Amino acid sequence: MLRRALSSVLARPPSPARSHAASVGQSPAEAYDIVIVGGGVRALAIALGCASRGPVALFAEGEIAAAADERAWPVVRSAHSDLNRLAAEARAPKRLKRLVGRLPGPVARDAAGVLALASSQYDVEALTAAAGAAKAAGVAAWMVPPLEVSALSPPLGAGRDVGAALYEPGALTVDADALAFALADAAAQQGAALFAGAPVERLERDDLGVAGVIVGGRLIAARRVMLADDFAAIRLVRENRGRLSLKREERQIIVAEPGGPSLGPALLVGDLTLSRDIDGAITLSGPFSGNELARRAVEAAPSLSRLVMASEEPVTVWTGVDGRAQVGAADIPGLWLSLGFGRDALSGAVSTWRDAVRMLADKPADLALAPFAPTRRPTREVAR
């Protein structure tokens, strides 16, 4: 029986099964208006947005499914402690709901909320400042005292003395894979050509800028190329001596089998993230080895020690040097970027994809995340 399909059925009635696999086995055309590189939610959302405006092709290096960083923390939230990011993503949960409403396939989501725990006095101050900024931006998020934290999240309360936390009840936990499949389905229906297992070898350049991409030794001409996959972007841009200012972080994901105990809201405990989907599958991630990650999770919430691990996977998370994503034109003409969303990959993806689509159509868009704005400076600490 399909594990995730069942919860999706519960969330919304299923539509007749379609498959985006329409373009499987076909070879790409000679030229497209827009070529998108990447196979995760952020690339698929942009492909869907552009599909109605002209011929669009998407080339995924691996599978067309949620990227590892999108699955590591499948939570869409707004209350970041970074003010620019907060401004850009203040409406992320609403945008996700609207996006899912447009999709043909079912996507399970759960308004579980999120608790960002403070582990030090410094954290409490930063989170309190974030709560204030969130209120100013119209996001429902506030600080909750330790007693309420343990009431909201019983596994934590049973474990140890907890500190105060920033609580955002409107944050959504989504099934990232189902979201990717539904997006792919919708994009294929709108006429986008999707190619899985088709790594872009390099960018083709002419005097003016980017002229296309080379896939499988063949030139696919394109007026605009959007890089929406961090790893591919780093490789392709560096080969063209372009600039990218990203910081990398190695994390590990552990996904437990469904039917785990209730967590209450999704949790951010220091570097550790914990979320639980509608089936009860708990996902942990953190910048440690798998065993160390498990040790820290059990330390924070001892009742999780009986969770059975379903899979373990490493993930590299890229963040802009100042802790913000880079969405906008690269310094090579014809090349566009949408990357560096950091640990909150999904929140970034659902709140910026429409801006990315507008930019690709030469329309005015939010420039807060423009990659090479002179206001951007490296910061010492990555904001959570």
Add this chain to the structure above:
Amino acid sequence: MSGPFRLPPSAGARFGTRIDRDEPVGFRFAGRALSGLYGDTLASALLASGAPRWATSPTLGRPRALAALGLEDHVPVMIEDDSGDWAAISGDEIVIREGMAARPVRLAPKTSVRGMIRGVAIERLRRVLPLPRMRLPAPRPLPSTIEETCDVVVIGSGAAGVAAVTALRRTGLHVVIVEASRRPCGTSDLFDAVVAERALGDWTARAAAAFADRDALRLGATVIDIEPGPAVVAIERSDPRRPGEVVVRRISAGAVVLATGFRERPLVFRDNDRPGIIGSQAARALLRRHAVAPGEKVVVATLSDDGYRTAVDLKEAGVSVEMTLDARDAPQGGIVDEAKALGLPLAFSSVVTGVDYDEGAGRITGVRAANRLGDGAAAAARSIEADALVVAGGFAARDELARRSGLRPEHGLFTAFAGSGVADAIASGWRAGLAAANHLFAATEDQQPVVDALSDEADGPVAAYLARLGAEDADSAFVDFGAEITASDIGSAVALGADGPEALSRLLGLGSGLDCGRFSADLPSHAFAAAGARGAPAPLKTARLTLGLLAARATLR
């Protein structure tokens, strides 16, 4: 006698080598008082007493019973009053003792619609109402850890493992054998071969006994990982009476020999999980070790020569073998001639298309078979009356430890996977042992023992069964029995858009059963290919690990 399926003593001393017919043992299973014989495992005693149905599958509620040997089985049971992360264990691993009580493992359904609606509704209510605190599972203390050092670790104590330790015997290296089962020697007692002028089972048993005397045989220790170094990390069931209590053992070594052998695949056809359908090696083990027959009238379906070995054994034990169905067109192996000489009815190019199952009695009543190649009347299904079906779907290497660790000989990991036959196992085990000695600059001049064994012909293609599945058959043709994934589930997941192997495995929950997919061997990868996925799934998980066990492992360094 302790039940309808126990062979009479007249069957011969060859059958029932591990039991003492004069020594009855009483035990309870799921509240019923039953009896077995001294030396019986819980599995053999249950089958002998004619209890074909043991458990109900968690998601689909289908009846299940023993189908494979040892830790490969997908229907675990647990000893009453045992608890812990590893309490669920195969009935073939528990030796019965007077007054023991056991029961099937009751799993909360993972994906029932009703359970999920209830869970989600309570979650939602909890967010707005001050409901009483939810009950949390009681935290358990982390298991303790043991560190150990030696020169060579040999994983597996079957024919290949014993060949490896024999090769290392005169090198002066300190060798430790790690065996997942409580019973050493793997399946070497199920093959009629002569090694160094001894019966194969005898040869391996002597070597294992010598290691046990030197305290260098770790039984009940499932290796979960091979770390670079190399070091072997195993979860050890230290107390056979309470299998749920485990310790984490790490053995650092100069070299590791992986001699885990091969596992037998089940076959894919409609209702292939019914009680009474049993793997060929499991059926032969029950016959030889415990003198228990799978049924009175047995049909054997095979893709390999192993099915014939079981058919010959069944015939010699006095069980009626109604038909041996071989999907291959013209098998020529020596064992086939032996089966012909015994007068066993054989049908080539024939496959099982389904079974008739009597819900009330909990047994199969017939096997439907068809010709694989002909069409029209020649390919029409025929029904054979039988109460047990023995299946042999060919062999797949138990190599997930090597594939997951990514280590190679230059890192000190040597594997013995040349072939599933006895001669191949001993030759590759011997080579791996010598290579490990070389790696540690130790030398030996011993010669490999002489092996006299029938060699097997090549296995038939799994596609002979998979390609035949109709849409209706696929709904109950399991390809991952433990996780209850059928061939049609894979088809519908691909239709949802998950055509990459990783996303497909995630969507299906592949390997999420209590057996981690071990029972189904590499069937999912064949099924993925048949359904048009873009690649094969990742190697099997090595064990069902809890966060608590991982956390205990984190304290090792």
